[in-house]
Amino acid sequence: MIADLDPVIHAPKRLAAMALLAVSTQATFPTLRERLAISDSDLSKQMSALEAAGYVEVRRSGRGRGSVTSFRITDPGRAAYRRHREALEAILGTADEAATT
Amino acid sequence: METSRTDLEQARREMRRAELSPFVDYPRLGAWYPFAWAAWAAALVGVLHVHLDSAPLQLLVVLSPTLTALAFLSWYARRHGALPRDRRLTPRPLARLARLLWAGQLAVLVAAFAADVAVGPALSAPLAALGAGLVVAWYEHRYAAIADRLRREVEA
Numbered sequence: 001m002i003a004d005l006d007p008v009i010h011a012p013k014r015l016a017a018m019a020l021l022a023v024s025t026q027a028t029f030p031t032l033r034e035r036l037a038i039s040d041s042d043l044s045k046q047m048s049a050l051e052a053a054g055y056v057e058v059r060r061s062g063r064g065r066g067s068v069t070s071f072r073i074t075d076p077g078r079a080a081y082r083r084h085r086e087a088l089e090a091i092l093g094t095a096d097e098a099a100t101t
Numbered sequence: 102m103e104t105s106r107t108d109l110e111q112a113r114r115e116m117r118r119a120e121l122s123p124f125v126d127y128p129r130l131g132a133w134y135p136f137a138w139a140a141w142a143a144a145l146v147g148v149l150h151v152h153l154d155s156a157p158l159q160l161l162v163v164l165s166p167t168l169t170a171l172a173f174l175s176w177y178a179r180r181h182g183a184l185p186r187d188r189r190l191t192p193r194p195l196a197r198l199a200r201l202l203w204a205g206q207l208a209v210l211v212a213a214f215a216a217d218v219a220v221g222p223a224l225s226a227p228l229a230a231l232g233a234g235l236v237v238a239w240y241e242h243r244y245a246a247i248a249d250r251l252r253r254e255v256e257a
Contacts (some may be wrong), residue, residue, distance in 0.1 A: 010112070011237065012112060015112055015115060015116050015119075015230045016119040017219050019115075019116045019117075020119040020120070020183060022190070023124075023185055023186065023191075024121065024123045024180070024183040024184060024185060024186055025183075025184045026183070026184075027182060027183035028182045031182025031183045032183075034182075035119065035122050035126065039128075040109045046172065058163075065186060068179075088109060088113055088116070089113070091109060091128055092106075092109055092110060092113060
């Protein structure tokens, strides 16, 4: 069942980013950085991995100091996140049952 | 993939916290917001009674509350940074509260419409303003309390 976990999403920071994006219309770079409590460079690295997997798309609006980078989850990303979430819940649910029997 | 049960439990906690974040980590709008809603509701009723000779100007006036609402939503979405969207993952107490908000606004709309037909905008506009303002003030207060509670629960 561990094999059902998506290795791209499973990294804690990427999982948190996908969880937030899965319930949002989109999220700006500063918002993700603040909510995940990570540095600019770390967030860039994590989001690049998700973008390379086709799980998120990046949008840049404006120019110069007023420019904003936003991320939006893609349909394949949403599906992958749901599968990962279900796998995680199933593993822990099974583990909980095993522990109580 | 070397993953212990503790790691998975930690991952699930982080995942649930992140899923909750767009709903409970939001910029508070302050005391002005219910008053703005009240003014908007009064304007919405008022513009329906404005009759101008110029058709484009008439259209602009009638659409102005809608355009104002869209501009506000756009501003708030930027300020929020991650506006919630997936209703299936909306925390139940907040989903219930949202249903009460819409029911309250519908009741205000019906009352304002009845007042408009019976008396006119002199009654319907202030009624819409008072009703919408009170409903939104109550909603904002309840939302903040529920969001605080949910945040504490997930961080415990």
